[in-house]
Amino acid sequence: MNPRAWTFLSRRSPYSNAAWEKAVLQSSQRQEGGQMTVLVTGAAGFVGSHVSLALKKRGDGVVGLDNFNDYYPVELKRARASNLEQAGIFIVEGDLNDQNLLMKLFKLVHFTHILHLAAQAGVRYAVKNPLAYVHSNVGGFVTLLEQCKNSQPQPAIVYASSSSVYGLNSKVPFSEDDRTDHPASLYAATKKADEVLAHTYNHIYGLSITALRFFTVYGPWGRPDMAYFSFTRNIVEGKPITIFQGPHGEELARDFTFIDDIVKGCVASLDTALPSTGSGGKKHKKAQFRIYNLGNTQPVKVGDFVSILEKHLKKKAIRNIIPMPSTGDVMFTHANVTRAKHDLGYNPSTDLSTGLHIFVKWYKSYYKEGAGHEDMLKGYKPY
Template identity: 50%
Template sequence: MTIQSPVLVTGCAGFIGFHVARRLLDEGYSVTGFDNMNDYYDVSLKQSRLSLLREYNSFTFTQAALEDRGALEEIFASSKPSIVIHLAAQAGVRYSLQNPYTYVDSNLTGFVNILEACRLSGVDHLVYASSSSVYGANAKQPFSEHDATNHPVSLYAATKKANELLAHTYSHLYGLPTTGIRFFTVYGPWGRPDMAYFSFTRAILAGEAIQIFNEGKMKRDFTYIDDAVEAVMRLMQRTPQPDPDWQAAHPDPSTSYVPYRIYNAGSHRPVSLLTFIETLERALGQEAVKEWLPMQPGDVKDTYADIEDLIRDTGYRPDTPLEKGIENFVAWYRDYYR
């Protein structure tokens, strides 16, 4: 792929999508952005991200929903992307408990629309966001792409698992190269207000109580945004090939006899929620008022990424320390919200 080849980034006004699009633009790629700009969280934040992308002459944008097949067909026809980085989705575990159809529309119908558009347009490589939530009830840690993920504990996780299965089907039927990236709790500047570290920051600065579930005993493999973006950039340039060692008698879930791959993108350093909060308190210079609540439906207790495949195949190991990542987020937060 030449650097002039167009890249379509869905969810470009979202957290990870914005950072990926900006990195591509900084490196000289032509980027076509696609986002529905929904009000799941503060739209003005999405508009601020989008305004930064619009500063690049090589960026174009279409506002539409993934469920709008006509809009997708039009943008594929006009931009003719060689690479599609699909990061648009209805996010959030708890939101899915009250709004299940939103996840079906965006994450299932929308994903099939993306696959069909890629197939009909002859796209060279589809890179899409999966999630660490697909590991669900798995107890073996660290979570490995080579383990089965058949027991999701939230509708959001089930839709992401379904995305992986749908992608494999298109890799099998049409030879579409697909790479799924299971992101592990990505955080950092320009983050999502619905995520805990963001709402914690707002509450701590306002002197309000923060809600801590399961007595803070949960652990998360917090992954700094720059590390997640680097994983996307490297995997984007690594078009999957059929695995000659794949065996139908002992199927490896992470690879296949078709051009299909699954990778974890995490820090490989799980941190307890209480340690994370303490790190945030130090960066803010202010102690949190804590409200203790029980475990929430759909949550998993711990996440921990096995990233050996990512390191082996891309030569990249996420390395941003939590303290540095939190400092960067707090500096951005204070600047953005004055």
Template identity: 50%
Template sequence: MPILVTGAAGFIGSHVCKALLDRGDEVVGIDNLNDYYDPALKDARLARLTGKPGFTFRKIDIADEQAMDGLRGEGIVKVVHLAAQAGVRYSLENPRAYVRSNLMGHIEILELCRNLPNFEHLVYASSSSVYGGNKKVPFSEEDRVDHPVSLYAATKKADELMSHTYSHLYGIPQTGLRFFTVYGPWGRPDMAYWLFTEAILKGKPIRVFNQGEMWRDFTYIDDIVDGIVAALDKPPASSVLHRVYNIGNSRPEHLGRFIDTLEKLLGLPAERQYEGMQAGDVEKTFADTTAMERDFGFKPRVTIEDGLARFVDWYRSEWKGGANSA
């Protein structure tokens, strides 16, 4: 019975598809292949999956009701919902894209799950951004999250509320995962680690916000995928059918140390251009992953040094150093 993965051409989605296929699952992947960033990267991710036994891809916008209804006959029993309009800063420029993809799209996923006859479990992407400007660290699932500081964060909190309602009304088993700054090979070019790497290699300055006084709970892609798959395999078994978990490294890194590590790996200095805090941004993220560890045995394995080294190797050899060089 196939597993539906939305955002299959995305960073996390493509890695999840590969992990599921490698263990023998059937996967139906969907993505609208939009141009928020270079579609060539999305095509390259898909190329790694195309031809693998058990993989089917369809170009579908999750907010398209008719297209989503067409998936009802696929025999889908589980869904990993990762498609979304990403990026905190872009939500300041194009808020309607977030309403369409993150709100309307999430509703269409819930409606699909509600109408699948043998449905077992929906795992969906939330975000650490729901914690807003919370000062108490580490961030716990028990903390209040009703003061988002960006529209992106507000849409992710709204998704959690909609999922809770659907689990209550229709008995749909669901697990929401609040991702903390995911990074690694085949990542997103709008993320700091990619932007910094590209700029340092070109000898251009990097923008360092909040005068460098930033901490992020960077979480390597392989650890994230392990957590997603573990959660997918273990639907809620109690009367509470909707759960939300932090999934992070639980070890915040100072932005200065992060840049130092990149400089060492690249063998080049970074020209740091210090600026104030950007609208919608937060100073620190820090995941309390106690619940994820307890319920799924989640334990991040990859350090920031190893994770960045793997990204730099990929960027130089497979992305910029190979057929995708520009």
């Protein structure tokens, strides 16, 4: 079947249809060099679209799942999906909480691995819409874990946690063994809940699970709700940007991490994941359980990050500096990646200036500066 026909197909919900099944099976086929068959949830998202393409490129079978929600403009998700379709990846349009859909999918394809990236992301939006986080990050995750636990054989799971689980941790850099029991946002609380739920399913059912704590990821085809993206838009349009500062005028800092490094970390995690050890809902022996930081290890103050953006955009920002609203931000993040380096060969190699240069180039070509991006953040007001 020609993947060009998939756009239409994936938007039609009835998954009991023969053409839909054919598309799923075709997309799941491994090519030469491929070792695994992966279900990527959140495949129309920023990170999911990049990793799906990387897996497909080396021959793995890849099937996507995404509900194409309108947290940020759906047009961008459709454009990413179209890139994936061209590469031969079918994205099933549906919700993680749809048990019947998951059952049908897992019956059709024997997934060796799940790369679970679908979630309600964004720290500040949780103040506005907390239940969206509970729905996708808690309910959706448990629905997926239930399906995986019941599968025979069970797949190995690699999924996205978040640097936000470190919450109010003040010990730097953040190490995987540091405390994560004082979250600063509801988003972080749901990501922490995921780590605890993951441990439970690993313990009772023998699911092999790896949690990846990503640190503020940026890059081409990125997320319009994130600062690097919305700041770029405002600078291009000559509109002010809002920069948060701490209660005593301190600058916030983030360990901004380029998408290509995150993709390498995800792929290496899949490659090193051991098989699950259970069957029929029962554990036979202890299964692998891992947690890794995937950051850049070089935090940058938000003001300095804006200066780098200005340099690449060749335009000054109008900076509006305000006290940080009480919507869940933390003062700084900083990853210790020793464990990921040792176990995964993870070695972040893109510095912020190089990465932002690549992002700005993409942004300008995608939105053709001055035209077509007026609606990009339409309706988006996170705080």
